[in-house]
Amino acid sequence: MKIWIDADGCPVVDLTIRLSRGYEVFLVCDTAHQFNRAGATTITIGQGHDAVDFAIVNRMAPGDIVVTQDYGLAALALARKGQAIDQNGRVFTNENIDFLLHTRHVGQEIRRAGGRTKGPKKRTRQEDASFEQSFSRLLTEKTD
Template identity: 25%
Template sequence: MKIWVDADACPVVIKEILFKAALRTQTETTFVANHSFRLPANRFVNLLQVEKGFDVADNEIVRRVCANDLVITSDIPLAAEVVEKDALVLTPRGDVLDKQNVRQRLNIRDFMDTMRSSGVQTGGPPALSQKDKQNFANFLDSTLRKVKG
């Protein structure tokens, strides 16, 4: 199993959790982004920098992901595509997206997008809470234990 991270919008605290987990479990983790950023000196962590542009990073993740890989993203359309390839999806808030719930999430996302485009102020998501970070770390650890154990 490899971990693919939609890194452009991934919160720093989640990246730090991933850096530590990659080293601790010796799991290849690739951060896909359209800009460069510092990574720790860790042979299991790398950056795949793609061209700037709409969905370029997402498309690269979809192209490279394999069944049973883990994708870290809050991008619901990306999640829907990788779930179709039998990959696991974990949001930075610790929510697992799979074939049972990703279509529902996509419908809600599309509905909210329609509302925003018609002028309705929907507000953004709440800040990442301590509980969100803990949920993320717990799911990540349990998944890596299953795979590595």
């Protein structure tokens, strides 16, 4: 099993690497970002719409874990029989991904029509703790 991090804008890169001891960890980012972290291999992809997402999906294997806040990438990871988790510890499943994709679509439609949607809140320690708990549980389930 490998851990794939959609590293562009991911607030839990260091936490994920720390929790992933014993697993191969890959940070995948585009050329606009520079990552060099001990304990992880960085893969830099040329810029392009969803280029990082497709790079992860094309490299991952069933059973791998993808850390992403992108619902589209999460859906693709699930389709490849992988697992996906967001930066706040929400585990994406076949049961919740359709609703999340629909919610994203509605937000896009509102913005296209000139409306505004809320941006992300400031990150909290509780969100880090939730991620740590959920991610650790995923790793434990994989080793059982």
